[in-house]
Amino acid sequence: MKLLKLVPDHTNLDFMRWRNLALALSLIATVVSISFTIYRGLNLGIDFVGGEVVRAEFVQPVHIDDLRARVDRLGVGEASIQALGNDRTYQIRLPKPPGPETASNAMVSKLRVALPQQYAGARVDAGESVSGKVSEELADDSAMAIGFAMIGIAIYIWFRFEWQFGVGALLTLAHDIAMTLGFFAFTRLPVDLNVVAAFLTIIGYSLNDTVVIYDRIRENLRKYRKMAIIPLLNLSLNETLARTVVTSLTVLIALGVLMLIGPEVIFGLAIAIFLGVVIGTYSSIYISSPVLVWLGVQPDSFLKTEDKEGAEAQTA
Amino acid sequence: MLEFPRWKVWLIAIVIALGVLLSVPSLIAGTPLGASWPKWMPQYKISLGLDLAGGSHLLLEADAQDAQKQRLQAMEDEVSTELRRDPQIEIGDISTAGGRLSFLIRNPTQVDAAVERMRNLTKPLALTGTRDWDVQVVDSTRIVMTPTATGSAQALKDAMGVARDVVRRRIDPSGTKEITVITEGGNRILVEVPGVEDPEALKRLIGQTARLEFKLVDLSANPTDVQQGRAPPGSQVLPMAQGGGFMAVKRRVMVSGDQLVDARQSFDQDGRPDIDLTFNTAGARRFARATQENVNKPFAIILDDKVLSAPNINEPILGGRANITGGFTVQSAHDLAVSLASGKLPVKLNVIEERTVSAELGADSIHKGVIASVVSVALVIVFMLVTYGRFGVYANIALVVNAFLILGIMAMFNATLTLPGIAGFILTIGAAVDANVLINERIREEIRRGRRLLDAVETGYHEAFRAIFDANVTHVISAAIMAYFGSGPVRGFAVVLLIGVVTSVFTAVYFTRMLVALWIRRTRPRELHI
Numbered sequence: 001m002k003l004l005k006l007v008p009d010h011t012n013l014d015f016m017r018w019r020n021l022a023l024a025l026s027l028i029a030t031v032v033s034i035s036f037t038i039y040r041g042l043n044l045g046i047d048f049v050g051g052e053v054v055r056a057e058f059v060q061p062v063h064i065d066d067l068r069a070r071v072d073r074l075g076v077g078e079a080s081i082q083a084l085g086n087d088r089t090y091q092i093r094l095p096k097p098p099g100p101e102t103a104s105n106a107m108v109s110k111l112r113v114a115l116p117q118q119y120a121g122a123r124v125d126a127g128e129s130v131s132g133k134v135s136e137e138l139a140d141d142s143a144m145a146i147g148f149a150m151i152g153i154a155i156y157i158w159f160r161f162e163w164q165f166g167v168g169a170l171l172t173l174a175h176d177i178a179m180t181l182g183f184f185a186f187t188r189l190p191v192d193l194n195v196v197a198a199f200l201t202i203i204g205y206s207l208n209d210t211v212v213i214y215d216r217i218r219e220n221l222r223k224y225r226k227m228a229i230i231p232l233l234n235l236s237l238n239e240t241l242a243r244t245v246v247t248s249l250t251v252l253i254a255l256g257v258l259m260l261i262g263p264e265v266i267f268g269l270a271i272a273i274f275l276g277v278v279i280g281t282y283s284s285i286y287i288s289s290p291v292l293v294w295l296g297v298q299p300d301s302f303l304k305t306e307d308k309e310g311a312e313a314q315t316a
Numbered sequence: 317m318l319e320f321p322r323w324k325v326w327l328i329a330i331v332i333a334l335g336v337l338l339s340v341p342s343l344i345a346g347t348p349l350g351a352s353w354p355k356w357m358p359q360y361k362i363s364l365g366l367d368l369a370g371g372s373h374l375l376l377e378a379d380a381q382d383a384q385k386q387r388l389q390a391m392e393d394e395v396s397t398e399l400r401r402d403p404q405i406e407i408g409d410i411s412t413a414g415g416r417l418s419f420l421i422r423n424p425t426q427v428d429a430a431v432e433r434m435r436n437l438t439k440p441l442a443l444t445g446t447r448d449w450d451v452q453v454v455d456s457t458r459i460v461m462t463p464t465a466t467g468s469a470q471a472l473k474d475a476m477g478v479a480r481d482v483v484r485r486r487i488d489p490s491g492t493k494e495i496t497v498i499t500e501g502g503n504r505i506l507v508e509v510p511g512v513e514d515p516e517a518l519k520r521l522i523g524q525t526a527r528l529e530f531k532l533v534d535l536s537a538n539p540t541d542v543q544q545g546r547a548p549p550g551s552q553v554l555p556m557a558q559g560g561g562f563m564a565v566k567r568r569v570m571v572s573g574d575q576l577v578d579a580r581q582s583f584d585q586d587g588r589p590d591i592d593l594t595f596n597t598a599g600a601r602r603f604a605r606a607t608q609e610n611v612n613k614p615f616a617i618i619l620d621d622k623v624l625s626a627p628n629i630n631e632p633i634l635g636g637r638a639n640i641t642g643g644f645t646v647q648s649a650h651d652l653a654v655s656l657a658s659g660k661l662p663v664k665l666n667v668i669e670e671r672t673v674s675a676e677l678g679a680d681s682i683h684k685g686v687i688a689s690v691v692s693v694a695l696v697i698v699f700m701l702v703t704y705g706r707f708g709v710y711a712n713i714a715l716v717v718n719a720f721l722i723l724g725i726m727a728m729f730n731a732t733l734t735l736p737g738i739a740g741f742i743l744t745i746g747a748a749v750d751a752n753v754l755i756n757e758r759i760r761e762e763i764r765r766g767r768r769l770l771d772a773v774e775t776g777y778h779e780a781f782r783a784i785f786d787a788n789v790t791h792v793i794s795a796a797i798m799a800y801f802g803s804g805p806v807r808g809f810a811v812v813l814l815i816g817v818v819t820s821v822f823t824a825v826y827f828t829r830m831l832v833a834l835w836i837r838r839t840r841p842r843e844l845h846i
Contacts, residue, residue: 003845004702009764055677108670109516125677131668134375138803145801149794156793160786194736197798197806201813204794205747208787212754215783243757247750250699254692254746258739262688263681265367266739269809273743 006249007242015237015285016230019293022286030175033182040185045192046128048142050096050135053128054111059121061087070118076107085264089125096132142196146177149203157207157214165214168291169207172283176206179279180272189268198272205251205273206280209244210288216240217292225299232299233289248281320833328830331822332717338724360727363494364510365734365808368682370675371510372518373804375668376483378476378503382664387463387471388412391449393569394437395419395461405430416462424457434459441466472503475662480505483665485658486521505665513674519667526619526655528573528640530603533614533626537564557622558643565616565623570606575599579656581649582639589649590641591656600636608632617642619652685738692742693719700749704756707846710831711752714823718748721819722812731815734808744816750787751824754780760846769844770836777829784825791817 046053064081071079071092080093094107108127115122130138150173158166180202184191216236224232252274259270342362344350353359366373392412399405405426410419421427431451438449441464448467452460463471476499483505484497496508512518534551542564547553551564578594595603606615607629616626617640624642644652655661697715700708722741726733759776767775791813798810835841 003705006703009760057676108672109514112514112516123674123676125674127670127672129667129670133377134669141801145797148801149797152793152797153790156789157786160789193802193806194809197736197802197809200794200798201743201809204791204813205743207790208747208750211787211790212783215786219779239761240757242760243753246703246753246757247747250696250749250753251743251746253695253699254742257692257695258688258742261684261691262739262742263684263735265677265681266735269736269739273739 005242006245011238011241012234013238013241014234016234016290016293019286019290023290026175026283026287029182030178033178033185036185037178037181042181042185042191043188044139045190046093046130046135047193048135048139048191050130050132052094052096052108052130053126054092054094054108054115054124055084055126056090056092056111056115057123057125058088058090058119060119062090062119063087064090067092071111074110074114076110138193142193146196146199146203149200150174150177153203153207157211161214161218162297164292164295164297165218167295168214168288169210171291172210172280172287173203173207175283175287176202176276176279180276183275184272189271192268194266194269195272198269198276201273202276202280206276206283209248209281209284212243213237213240213284213288217289221297221299227299229293229298233292237285237289244281244284248277251277320830320837325830325834328827332721332827335717335721335724335819338727339720342723342727360730362723362726362733363730364678364682365732365737365805366508366510366671366678367673367735367805368678368733369510370513370673370678371508372512372515373669373671374507374515374518374522375500375670376505376507376522376665377668378472378479379664379666380472380503383472383475383662384415384463384468385412386663387468388415388417391417391437391461395434396567398433398437399430403429405433416460418454418458418460421457421459427453427457427459430459434461441470472663476503476505478659478662479665482659482661483507483522486524486654487518489654489658504668511675513672515670515672519670521651521654522665523667524620524651524655524661526573526652527621527660528576528656529618530570530572530606531565531568531616531618532570532606532610533616534564534566535613554616554618554621554623557619557624563616563623563626565618570615571595571599571603573656573660575602576656579653581644581646581653584639584641588641589644589646590639591644591649591653593638593640593656595636595638597636600634603636603638604632604634607634681735681738685735689738689742689745693745696745696749700752704752705845706835707752707756707759707828707832710828711749711756711824713831714752714828715745715749717827718816718819718823719745721823722815725815725819726812731811732808733812734805736805736809737812740809740812740816744813744820747791748816748820748824751780751784751820752828754784755825755828756846759844763844763846769841772844773832773836777825781825784821788817788821 064083064087067090068079068081071081077095082091082093083089084091092111108129112124112127115124150170153173154166154170157169177199180199184195213236216239217233220227220232220236224235227235255270255274255277259267259274262270338358338360341350341353341357341359344353345361389412392410395417396407396410399407406422407419407430408422410417421430431453434451438447438451440447446464446466448464448470450462450464452462454460480497480499484495487493487497487507487509488495494510496506498506500506507518507522509518534548537548537551541547542553542562545553545562547564550567552567553562553564555562575595575598576593577596580592582590582592584590611629611632614626614628617624619642624640693715697712700711700715702708704711719741722744755776758780759772762772762775763769795810795813795817799807799814802810
């Protein structure tokens, strides 16, 4: 059987030649993403701003305007209604009820009773109600978790490699998260707790490629002490290219399936990780590696520690 | 490389067999096969999260102000009871305003004695040396009792423990349902009830404070004053539960709901729903004495500071049994009976978060999740096969074994599978082959460099392991942080990722290495097709 080789043997692509162009593009994309996130804002779900969401299923197709008119008449506050895939499944989102921060739940019950009265056979499939207090905590916790994960991983990389690699990992992560945030701000896809879980996953998985490439760079730094840094990076990237492509493809195949035919409740999670893997693959080549050049990593940068280790090994 | 001792082969085989065996009950649950699984086999099962099984999730928070108020009231009762004891000390102008209890001692010579007796009412707190209340004398005749911060914290902690048990008894009086009731973060209770899709009944049941008190009606009160909310000293004005209006009752409690051993819904002689109460010995004795002393006087039955009814005491009630009526429906009488029997909720609880999912939506999610998992696994298997041939087959065997191991370990720890957990499962499937990709690509590379077959395989496994290890540590860091900060479904996702990291290193590195070693030893291949 002839085996599939997506990447031919002995590639010799000059990745680093375009590093400044890639940097410029990445910078622009990051700035655009961040400004989108700031000015347009994320479509934050009730998990983070409080409020109530009801997911209703109807037996007959229902027109959105008709549903909106009837929901408005219930006096449950300003409802935002969205069809979920077809005209028989809708998501009705209601603002936080007035009153103390601990008040919740009032309106979901109202809809639960009212919808089957208005539409025969209608069913409330899911109802969520989050008070302002809880949503604030969830938002704080999520931001903190993402921050801790980024710093924790950067510290681990620093500890396992050198400080320049730690900085590279941190910048790569910041880039990946900013881009994914920008995507969510641009598409107005709702951001809920599952999407935060996806962000944390991206932090773990988008660094996968970076770790593999860094490992190869470290190996080559030891092996080819006379080689200049740019060719050395190119060599490392080419050597790991086949693996980068194959792994990214398997992960994307699995996530693509989940995104296309998986449960729609976790569509946001699936698309976020999918995107994170694509961005992570790019940034492992064009962010993680060039950063080492800018931070002045030279083939002999770590020679001193190497020699010391060697000496210790000999005496031991 | 080739030296793969027999015991290691056996060990790996046993681990895999165990994983498969443990995962089977979860896989066949709900199918006809489920019933035929032998009883002597392991029965561990993965439990489904509420987002897959359907049910209600409630997060309750203690109302701190209410807790403080109740504590002051309880202390007020204790103080009046204590000072009425012989030698009696007369007090006046008692107030609980400003979060502290203060009262005047009428006879200045008794102030020191009163302070002494108040100090005895307070309790020392373990280890800190402070007491739960601070007793001070102000303006030489006024005693002020302030709850200390540590005292309040301790009281809240105790109250939450009681509240948790009360909530559990209220939702599940028979103690047979699979519900979760746990305290969280000091002042919260998390309630998860599978199968309940409308949480309203649940909330009504939990929310009832159900503070039941029997007090004598103050007949000396002037009716006009009572309607205007003014009561004679030692009495208080309470609203009627039905029909409006007010009634003056003595402050002193004859007997309270704390002293019940049982309460159940039944019907009175006219067929109206009522509640039968049974007091414990102490309660029965108090009730008997109070009714003996007050024959032909009315007493008020008070629920949550509202007067339900005020029947006349026709004869002393000695058996420790009573029944209360008050315009109940069968349902409300039943709910109230459950609340009374479960004990008084020591603190008011507010619902601050609520999520429900119907069983239909949950089943739909499982269905779609299973299909997506199967399709992903199939596609990844085909992809690995066409890319790496024989080594792809090994990676695929490892992949399938890995899937069973994840399920088996989850079943063993009775972990909860949530909807994001299914996503975590699929992601793990996609990412777990990464280890094999790393190894196989490295072997290809070493062969291109001209190494001999055995040497190339050896170097491939050895050199790839470093990167595999580091990459997996980064996964563990992010998943562990997720498990720590995340709640419910997200934690379920993190748990699957964590288990997947461990099992995938085992299957992708050790297990495939064994397969490769056994193959090479058996066939002694001359060249490698990879």
